[in-house]
Amino acid sequence: MKTKRLREAVLNVSLVFSSLVFLVILATAGLILEGARNDVFEDMRLRTAISSRMASKSMFPREDLFAMHFMVNTLMLDKVIKYAVVADQSGKIRSHSDSDKIGRKDESREAAAARNSRVPLMQVFKGADALEYFYFSEPITTGKRRHGTIAVAINSETIKYRLAATTQKLMFILLAALGAAGLLLVIRSLMRKEQKLSALKSAMVHLVSHEFNNALTVIDAVIFLLEETEPKKTDASRVGLYRTLADERKSLKNYVKNILNEARMEAGRFKTEMKPLALCDMVAASVSVMEELMRNKKISFTLDMTKEPFIVNADQEAMALVLSNLVGNAVKYTPEGGLITVRLAPEKAGHITFQIENTCRGISDDDLKRIKTEFFRTGEGQASAEGFGLGLKICNDMLLLHGSSLEVKNEPGKNACFYFSLPVEKDSPAAPAGDKAR
Numbered sequence: 001m002k003t004k005r006l007r008e009a010v011l012n013v014s015l016v017f018s019s020l021v022f023l024v025i026l027a028t029a030g031l032i033l034e035g036a037r038n039d040v041f042e043d044m045r046l047r048t049a050i051s052s053r054m055a056s057k058s059m060f061p062r063e064d065l066f067a068m069h070f071m072v073n074t075l076m077l078d079k080v081i082k083y084a085v086v087a088d089q090s091g092k093i094r095s096h097s098d099s100d101k102i103g104r105k106d107e108s109r110e111a112a113a114a115r116n117s118r119v120p121l122m123q124v125f126k127g128a129d130a131l132e133y134f135y136f137s138e139p140i141t142t143g144k145r146r147h148g149t150i151a152v153a154i155n156s157e158t159i160k161y162r163l164a165a166t167t168q169k170l171m172f173i174l175l176a177a178l179g180a181a182g183l184l185l186v187i188r189s190l191m192r193k194e195q196k197l198s199a200l201k202s203a204m205v206h207l208v209s210h211e212f213n214n215a216l217t218v219i220d221a222v223i224f225l226l227e228e229t230e231p232k233k234t235d236a237s238r239v240g241l242y243r244t245l246a247d248e249r250k251s252l253k254n255y256v257k258n259i260l261n262e263a264r265m266e267a268g269r270f271k272t273e274m275k276p277l278a279l280c281d282m283v284a285a286s287v288s289v290m291e292e293l294m295r296n297k298k299i300s301f302t303l304d305m306t307k308e309p310f311i312v313n314a315d316q317e318a319m320a321l322v323l324s325n326l327v328g329n330a331v332k333y334t335p336e337g338g339l340i341t342v343r344l345a346p347e348k349a350g351h352i353t354f355q356i357e358n359t360c361r362g363i364s365d366d367d368l369k370r371i372k373t374e375f376f377r378t379g380e381g382q383a384s385a386e387g388f389g390l391g392l393k394i395c396n397d398m399l400l401l402h403g404s405s406l407e408v409k410n411e412p413g414k415n416a417c418f419y420f421s422l423p424v425e426k427d428s429p430a431a432p433a434g435d436k437a438r
Helices: 001-060 065-075 109-115 157-231 236-268 279-296 314-333 379-384 392-399
Strands: 083-088 093-096 121-126 132-141 145-155 272-278 302-306 312-314 338-349 351-359 407-411 415-423
Touching: 001 065, 001 121, 001 132, 001 145, 001 157, 065 093, 083 109, 093 314, 109 121, 109 132, 109 145, 132 312, 145 407, 157 236, 272 279, 272 314, 279 302, 279 312, 279 314, 279 338, 279 351, 312 314, 312 415, 314 351, 314 392, 314 415, 392 415
Parallel strands: 302 338
Antiparallel strands: 083 093, 083 145, 121 132, 132 145, 272 312, 338 351, 351 415, 407 415
16 A cells, blocks of 8 residues: 555656646747747858858959859758848849849838848848748948848748757657656556545445454354254264354355455555564464364374474564465365475574475466466366465465565475565574474
8 A cells, every 4th residue: 555655656746747847848949949040040141141252252343143143043052041132232133033033123121221231130021921031131342342232031931941850859859748747647547546446345345344244243143052052962963064164154254354454455554563473373373273174184284393482573463364374275275185284494594484385286387476466266276175366465465564475386286385484583592403393
């Protein structure tokens, strides 16, 4: 549950951050485009200044129309430029990118302003085509003598050619930011949907478990009354019936307990209370509960434990649930006449290892990956005994709360061995080598 909350917090922070990044991109996109436009304008000023020097040579000391036309047509190789013009001081057009205009007088307001200016100009005006035009002009001089004016014009349509690369990059960045924000929103929506489903499932689990517990309470009372009022307790068949009822009642209680604990863990309401525990005593208690069932199934059983108590820091309820589930599973899935071995020993420094091995059909490699993380039952398990596939996942979840995990050693077709290790408290005595009790 803490992981889910942390994941949601990280997701919310990421959403806020991506939103801020998007706003910053929007704020700076205009500045970036404006900077790119200014670069184009600066390039046009430079081109006009260079062309002015070239034009002065084609107009003085004598006019060279070929050189003038060549220069104008060279300027037009740049797709940004809409038109270029060279006019003398009277305004007569000496060269133009549109040859039909050569020889006419340029009487436009921007041309008149350019002729009357002694310095380079940039003028902005609305063209007949309703586009915005940028008109760059430069006096054509030789020394202090002025021969005319050269001008190039670009418009809001042609400038797009030069701004295309910058615009595409900005659009890609904007779309990436939008896509990231959208993806985060989808993930958050799915997470919230999952949370709602989880809450619904938890409510349903609690309701079902509550009804189960009510039914079990009634069954307990009925069994107690039957046993107390039974006139004869020497009938073997009736004793067997009572034993069957007791076993089924115990199984149902374990199922309900598993379901409730899993729901509590998912809802983040399972609180561990760590305290020093003698693991050997808990193992012995879990085994003793199953002795009658093992005798009924003619299962051979070996308990291999050191004499030392090996104190661990653990939650008593959680650890009891882990041990009872593992021992119960071993008994459930061991065939009649099989073998179960329980071992508790210090297999690595500072740790005590619980290990339970039983003869069974084994577990396939694919199923091994799922049994600890899902409510899953293997095909072999379904063929061997009834159940819901809750136990091993809950065992692993409980052990994770203790900084450990459920591990499996397996020989398909032969046996399965489940084990886990816990750190031993520092003041717990170390067991001498070979000092074991059966």
